[in-house]
Amino acid sequence: MPFSTIWVIVLLVGGYVALVFILFFFQSHLLYLPNVPSRDVVVTPDDAGLAYESVTIATGDGVTLDGWFVPARQARGVLLFFHGNAGNISHRLDSLKIFNELGLTTLIFDYRGYGRSEGEPSEEGTYRDAEAAWRFVTEGRHIPPREVVLFGRSLGAAIAADLATRVNPAALIIESAFTSIPDLAAALYPFLPARWLARFRYSTQAALVSVLCPLLIVHSRDDEIIPFTHGQRLFAVANEPKRLLELRGGHNDGFLVSRHAYMDGLHAFLQPHLRPLSP
Numbered sequence: 054m055p056f057s058t059i060w061v062i063v064l065l066v067g068g069y070v071a072l073v074f075i076l077f078f079f080q081s082h083l084l085y086l087p088n089v090p091s092r093d094v095v096v097t098p099d100d101a102g103l104a105y106e107s108v109t110i111a112t113g114d115g116v117t118l119d120g121w122f123v124p125a126r127q128a129r130g131v132l133l134f135f136h137g138n139a140g141n142i143s144h145r146l147d148s149l150k151i152f153n154e155l156g157l158t159t160l161i162f163d164y165r166g167y168g169r170s171e172g173e174p175s176e177e178g179t180y181r182d183a184e185a186a187w188r189f190v191t192e193g194r195h196i197p198p199r200e201v202v203l204f205g206r207s208l209g210a211a212i213a214a215d216l217a218t219r220v221n222p223a224a225l226i227i228e229s230a231f232t233s234i235p236d237l238a239a240a241l242y243p244f245l246p247a248r249w250l251a252r253f254r255y256s257t258q259a260a261l262v263s264v265l266c267p268l269l270i271v272h273s274r275d276d277e278i279i280p281f282t283h284g285q286r287l288f289a290v291a292n293e294p295k296r297l298l299e300l301r302g303g304h305n306d307g308f309l310v311s312r313h314a315y316m317d318g319l320h321a322f323l324q325p326h327l328r329p330l331s332p
Contacts, residue, residue: 085174086139089165094143101146112185113254119169120162130200130327134161135209141168183216211255218263224326228271231256231279261291269322273307
C-alpha cells in the first residue's frame with residue numbers, strides 16, 4: 054500500500070477518534086446552550102405588555118434560580134414552564150403572551166447556569182430545579198396541584214415529564230419532545246456509536262410510562278431537529294387520557310406558524326381539567 058494512502062487512512066482514523074473524544078467529553082457544551090443566542094436577559098414581560106413579578110427560587114442545594122411569575126387576569130390555572138436547551142426566559146415572550154391569552158398564570162424560570170440563575174447545568178441539577186419550581190408554586194404560593202399544568206418544550210419536555218412522575222399536576226403538556234438523548238444522538242450522528250457515548254439520558258419515553266395525569270403531546274411534522282416520529286413514539290407509550298396535537302412549522306416556531314391551531318388545541322385540552330375560561 055502506498056505511503057500516501059496509509060497517511061490518508063491514519064488521518065481519517067485520527068479525525069474519527071478525535072471526534073468521538075470531543076463528543077464524549079464535551080457533551081454538556083453541545084446539550085446546554087445558555088449563551089445561544091445570549092445569556093443576557095434582554096427583555097421582560099413588560100415589553101410584551103404583561104404584568105409580572107421577578108422571583109427567586111431556592112433549590113435546596115445552594116443554588117438560586119431566577120424567574121418570572123406572570124399572572125393572568127381571572128386565571129383558570131397556573132402553568133409551570135420548562136424551556137428548551139438554548140437561551141433563557143427572555144427569549145420566550147411569545148409563549149408567555151399565548152399562555153396569558155389562554156387564561157394561564159405562568160411561572161417561567163431559568164435552569165441553573167442559564168440567564169441570571171446560579172450554578173452550572175447538569176441532568177440531575179435540572180431535575181432538582183424542576184422540583185424547586187413545583188414547591189415554589191404549590192407550597193410558596195399555596196396553589197393546589199390540581200390547578201397546576203406542567204409544560205415543557207424540547208429539552209424542557211423531558212424535565213417536565215420526569216417531574217410528572219413524582220408529583221400530581223392537573224395535566225402535562227410536552228411540545229417538540231424527543232424520546233431520549235441517546236435516541237436523538239443516534240439519529241443526529243449515525244456514523245458514530247452515539248448511544249454508547251451518550252452521558253445524558255433525559256428519557257421522556259421512560260418517564261411517560263409512569264405518568265398518569267392527562268397528557269397533551271404537541272409536535273410539528275416539519276420539525277427539522279426532533280423528527281415527528283419521536284412525538285408518535287411518545288404518544289404510543291403514554292397512558293390515557295392523552296391527545297396528540299399536530300402542528301406545521303419548524304422546531305422553534307411551529308407554535309407561531311400554527312398559532313390558531315395551537316391555541317385552539319391547548320384550550321380544548323385544558324377545558325376539562327381546569328376552571329372554565331372566563332369570557
